Amino acid sequence: MTRHKKQSRARLLKSLYMWHRWIGLTAAAFVAVLSVTGLLLNHTGELALDSQHVHSPVLLDWYGVQVPDEMRSFTVGQHVVTQVGDSIYWDTTLIPQLSAKLIGAVDFPEFVVAAVEGELLLFTHSGELVERLGGAAGVPAGMQAVGISPRGTLAIHAAHGFYQTDDMFLEWQETDTLEAEWMRAGSPAPELRAALEQAYRGTGLSLERVLLDLHSGRILGSGGIYVVDAAAILFLLLAISGIWLWGKRRAGIRAHQQGKHARQP
């Protein structure tokens, strides 16, 4: 091999070492983020990441988690049932697994009844769910309003007429007309509204969502995916250049040792 060729190869090797180093340093930040988020996401169930929520105003604003302007409240005794967006709150506590339009809420001596599209929810006065009643339990379709019938039971104005039920909500009676005290929605008091805004924003973004978006790059928007794609390509380049440099170094050592043996008497 001529001296010129040797110098050229040495320069190439040096340049490759430099590139390998810089790619490695750049990829290190991505490796750290992807490893930590990946490890956490692998244990979503155990860590209950889906039920933990992010409270950082910066992140909530970044995700555009905003409180809807309209809130519809029904006062039931000392409590208030409110619709905020698709969510329904008992005072400031979110009613889980419920995403429907709130039609009304009525206070009875035994239960508090909240009517949502297609369902009646029976609560104790402390807000514990007693039962969810649907069509199978006789709840009429197309509820438009709920109230208290003249005999003190639940009255429903539905798509096909008026209904009233017994004290235990087991049997239904259909009537042509019903003079009932129908419940009307109001606006929550300012203090309750402020607390609901905080509660709504507080449950609007799960930790799992943020970690998933960090892992995929979507936290930076649609462009973030390409950033993570670029990181993946960097990892590939790092692996290829690493293997190539290792091979070169090994070949060099072997050649050096062979030359040493040849020179020995």
Added chain:
Amino acid sequence: MLTRILPLLLLLAWNTAAARGTYQEPVDFLAETFGSDPPAPGVIWMRGDVRDTTTDILGHRYPSLRVRYWGDRQRSAWILEEIGKDQPITLGLVVNGERLERIKVLVFRESRGWEVRHPFFTDQFQGIGLTGELALDHSIDGISGATLSVRALKKLARLALYLHTVIPANDSP
């Protein structure tokens, strides 16, 4: 390459979306079980031993304080819910003489594990009963990829069989 993969991805997305939904309205399940005139409902309150045993079976408290049933101590129908991974699965169950007569997935809301709705899986529950330790007295073959849904169905099968035993005697709901 993309032209080959894209239809597959679209098919997969459509399949997942189509798998969620209501397979049978609860009211239709009752009509199918009892004919056009289903019996009046009764309720079991989740109190004392019933609550404790239910908690043992499910591994958590039942989300409501009372459960509705239709029928009597001989034959009863139940509409129960249990969360698979994130969303509740609504199941219709019929118990006849302390053995399951049939179960059916009525509403499936999860994004995975929908295979449990198929008769090849639910038929395994037919004729199954409870052991003294409130376990199912026959094994149920699982479905890979639907572990949590399978687990939810097995829990609800045990729960319906147990709740059937606590229907009050001479009950005419």
